[in-house]
Amino acid sequence: MARPLTKAQKDFLTKLIRVDQAGELGADLIYNGQHSVFKRTNKKLAPLIHHMWQQEVFHRQTFNRLQNDHRIRPSLLTPIWKACAFTLGASTALMGKEAAMACTEAVETVIGGHYNAQLRWLVENFPKDTDGMEEIKSMVKQFRDEELEHLDIAIENDSNQARPYWLLTETIKAGCRGAIFVAEKL
């Protein structure tokens, strides 16, 4: 048996699972919103969105499992995250392919950085081969890589052609950071 976790470690893991669960819920619904538009307007793009969407669904299921196994409450604002994420996905998709890709770029930039920061904390605060922690570490690493893959896909698909590019991406980035800040607490 390992030693009991310290309060700081417990608090961090609680926050990590809650905020990442909310984040993946958001990602799932953003792609869901985009896909529900593109499957009508842009048949060529829909399979690509669908591929990314399915990865996010897997991420979300993983965090749902962790949230239940570790008896952590889901974010209190779950209904709000749902509504906001679907609206964001659907409305950027309605603005066109470039805007949708700019949205993906902005979201995945913030999420990639967020996962990276979490991974750094985990590596620093849990010695190698701590029971049960290697799973969480490798999972965060895998998810980060997949999110950054989505970022590359978005850039390859002309996200920077979106107009107004700067306004769109910076607004979404700020929104994501705000949502992360709130979801960690509530």
Added chain:
Amino acid sequence: MSLFKLVGSSASKYGFVRATAPNPGCSSGISFFSRSFYSAQFPQEPLYTTQEESILACALAHVPKLGFTDAALVQGCRDAGYIDSARMVFPRREYAIVEYHLNTSRQRMMEIEVSNLKTVDEKVAKLIIERILMNRPVIRQYTDALALMAKPSNLANSLQHLHKISDEVWWQAADRTSDFDWYTKRASVSAIYSAAELYMLSDSSPDFRDTQDFIKRKLEQRNEAKYAVDSVVEWASTNAIWSVNVVKSLWLRG
């Protein structure tokens, strides 16, 4: 008695209580909804030290006669082989016995056998009933316990205990959710449980049959309310889809 209390409270105010190894059960940190990260791979911090545990267990044994009072705590100290003032390790005094009762009862909830029951509803009913029957040995004194729990300084802590009970109920009933109903489910069980506790105080039926029926009835009402809400949501969404289709067909016809 009042002098007793005065001495006790000032002693705890001036740091007479142990500063190390805070007791999580008595922590005053108000984190109403938070249950910290739980993992079977890591041992949980024990709630009490062996000395605390022995004093409180002895004190609880005196509760049916002496009530949730300072006197019971004094007797507990004596029975456990300590001097009377050893009770100063419990800054919340009598409330410590109440909390001990809540903590040990919650731990005993893990032993309730529900795997033979099929539906979640049955499991929830059984868990609530079994838990409330754990109050039986101290039921004649339970009014005092409720009064102590409702004291402003203890209220946040007591609500946390209430939440832990309902969390335990859904956990043992193997109900897993990641949605907002995580909150509504726990809130409804907390409401039913606390109402049943009050009902039990004036229940004189054998084996507290009336209380058990009360709990079952309340759970049915909960399901009826849930069914009503679900039906309205379904009706609204069906109508929304219909109206979109009507608009579409009108538009296509020109």
